[in-house]
Amino acid sequence: MLYIPRAWQKTLADLGLDSCQGWLDHQLELVDEPNHGHGGYSEVGYIGLDRESNSAGLYVKRQRNYSMRTWRHPLKGVPSFRQEFDNIRRLDSYGIKTIEVVCYAETKTRRGREAVLVTEALADYVSMDRLNEGEYGEADYSALVEQIATAVLALHATGYRHPCLYPKHIFIGCGEVRFIDLETVRPHHGFSRLWRKDLEVLLRRSSQRFRQHRRLFVETYLGAGATAEEVDKLLALLDRRAAKKAKR
Template identity: 35%
Template sequence: MKDFIGPAERELLARHRLDTFQALWDLQLVAVDEPNTGRGGWSSVFRLELEGQGFFLKRQSGYLTRTLRRPLGEPTFAREFRNIQRYRALGIPALEAAFYGQREAAGGTQAVLLTRALDAWADLESWNERWDDVPAEGRAGILQAVGELARTLHGAGQIHNCFYPKHIFLREQPGGFTACLIDLEKTRPLLFGQRDRVRDLEPLLRRAPMWGEHDVRGLLAAYLQSAAQGPQVDGWLGRLVRRRKHRGKA
């Protein structure tokens, strides 16, 4: 396939001679964590700085995911890149791709994915860790932004399938917060209506035990565009609680 280069990054990458697969593959950088191994290969992530702009460079070899549509497998980054582009087309706030390319090699299919770092953002997990210290206005703004993000996601006919605090990033701005998503590999179309929507939201609440009912109602009010103490929120809160109990017994 032809390499993708983001229009906004094309000149920047060209100035540093990093606008080809080989250049990004050969670039010497220190990995930000331990490589993932398995699936018959490996995958690693690196931090890249160019003229004060941050990026994450992801490289993998022979690290494939298999689906019914692609039983022979494809690089996990191929699926992630495809979903990044889908989110962009659907208007779902998410990380941005600057480069994607893949090629066949002796050790298996190699892939490179370069995304912009969310340096002005902080993940919801880090906000939750200090939740009790966040002013009430800030907590309300965060829940509003997350609820609106979920509404946009599901309204576009997608579920994230890993809608966890560590995958939701927030940026504080005058007047409130904005939110976006990362880690789109497991995204799929929303096929089963309310059941899919509840299934997507419940893991978020399970991973945010510091949120009280008032907080959850605030999030659902933004998601449903309904009154926090109204019957619509009551119904959704009940469904989420029942699913959490069911998951606890599983």
């Protein structure tokens, strides 16, 4: 399996990176410790390209025998990066901003099933957990909270949820919100208890200032038609869940 968007085909071909093996053989500067789990191996590296056709920082994820079970593949599973790749394309079809795929490749070698997912770095964005909140006045910060709530609502409106909706996986920049780390994205089947988990995770992991604006976040998420009673009910539920998690 090989996917390369048209805009990147010539650049990757010139570099010998238009195949799965090309990426597997490429020397990478790892950005974190490799992960051993799911019966396999996974790593993330970074390369910078400065070429006439394409200039960008790229994150390169490589894995071997690192699988996730899905309802379509309940026994052998699929590479977790294929799951992420599929989720990126699925959310893109709904207009949800995520990350730009440069290449997805998958192959079988003597070492097992190997997969590579290459994406563009979000160079002009910053994650919520690294946001310099001191640069925001009250009005601007309230607008940011509303923007994030609207983006999360749009994600849930697709029928999908992000079980790892941590601040480090939400990026702000260029007047928009983008989501990353999408391999765990899955349907919520309309069950409110599932999408509420996303909200609880986000609020519990967010900064003190963001939590102080949690009422505004919930009001925006529920929409203008929500009553004060409905807002209070959801806030109380989220606070109870957060308190229960804190005791563990």
